[in-house]
Amino acid sequence: MNSAEAYITGSCIIRDHGIWLNGTLLWEADRSMDLQEWLRAGYDRFSGQYPKFHKMDALSKLGWLAAEVLLKHAPVQALPPEAVGMVLSNRSGSLDTDIRYYATVKEIASPALFVYTLPNIVMGEICIRHGFKGENTFFVSENFDPELMSSYPAQLLHTTPLQACLCGWVEVMGDDYEVALFLLEGQPKDMSRPLTAEALNELYLNNKISK
Amino acid sequence: MEQLMADLKKQIIEQLNLQEVTPESIGNDEPLFKEGLGLDSIDALELIVLLQQHYNIRIANPEQGPEIFYSIRSMAEFIVAQKAKA
Numbered sequence A: 001m002n003s004a005e006a007y008i009t010g011s012c013i014i015r016d017h018g019i020w021l022n023g024t025l026l027w028e029a030d031r032s033m034d035l036q037e038w039l040r041a042g043y044d045r046f047s048g049q050y051p052k053f054h055k056m057d058a059l060s061k062l063g064w065l066a067a068e069v070l071l072k073h074a075p076v077q078a079l080p081p082e083a084v085g086m087v088l089s090n091r092s093g094s095l096d097t098d099i100r101y102y103a104t105v106k107e108i109a110s111p112a113l114f115v116y117t118l119p120n121i122v123m124g125e126i127c128i129r130h131g132f133k134g135e136n137t138f139f140v141s142e143n144f145d146p147e148l149m150s151s152y153p154a155q156l157l158h159t160t161p162l163q164a165c166l167c168g169w170v171e172v173m174g175d176d177y178e179v180a181l182f183l184l185e186g187q188p189k190d191m192s193r194p195l196t197a198e199a200l201n202e203l204y205l206n207n208k209i210s211k
Numbered sequence B: 001m002e003q004l005m006a007d008l009k010k011q012i013i014e015q016l017n018l019q020e021v022t023p024e025s026i027g028n029d030e031p032l033f034k035e036g037l038g039l040d041s042i043d044a045l046e047l048i049v050l051l052q053q054h055y056n057i058r059i060a061n062p063e064q065g066p067e068i069f070y071s072i073r074s075m076a077e078f079i080v081a082q083k084a085k086a
Helices: A035-046 A051-055 A058-072 A095-105 A121-130 A146-159 A197-205 B002-015 B041-055 B062-068 B072-085
Strands: A007-015 A018-021 A024-028 A084-090 A136-140 A164-173 A176-185
Touching (some): A018 A058, A024 A035, A058 A095, A058 A121, A058 A176, A084 A121, A095 A164, A121 A136, A176 A197, B002 B041, B002 B072, B062 B072
Antiparallel strands (some): A007 A018, A007 A176, A164 A176
């Protein structure tokens, strides 16, 4: 795929209790917080006014929060709903929630947990929040795959009605988590860069807090 | 009845993870779904679980759901009626 056919117009990285937008550290939280405390603090800081957030599983909260931060400064909601799609991936699928749900089955199964026992639900939560109705796909792979995450969304941008596509990595298993969410568009914007596997990988690997 | 309704409010907030709602903000006669507390279909299933877990009540006829779960008061009246039958 020709790199000039699509552009990376934004990025949000969440790891190590820090949130980076387009390479700039927006917020670094107290590392003593557990994941749920940290997610609540992030929600209070960057969003609020969306009570359904509290019902989501950790995977959905992470992806939702990254989209919230990324799209606040890149309002692709102005595009037709069918013109915004999503391609996400992770290593553990919904296993983190599957295990929690299985624990409830011993007594009375939790409907609220059951609805999150698929990894692609995170995309549904983002779509509901922002009104997106474009094509979406969730892949499960051992590691972030910059080749796939550059070639497939680029193909969608040029062979389907999509004009923008969120893509990236949303992983959580227990207390270990990592999000790398990218906004890809068919047209360049300020500070955008051509979409290539190398560019995605560089953005994915950057932005880590020194421990 | 008042104590039962107060208990239900706390249990609903906990079971449905309504972190931005307080018991005081839920009216006894306020609709729980749609324009009231804004609960959804998954919440309805959680309310059925709540009745089973906290009050050992199973809903035999699902069509009764909208009537039973209309408000805190209707839930409390249903629980009292079921206990009286037992």
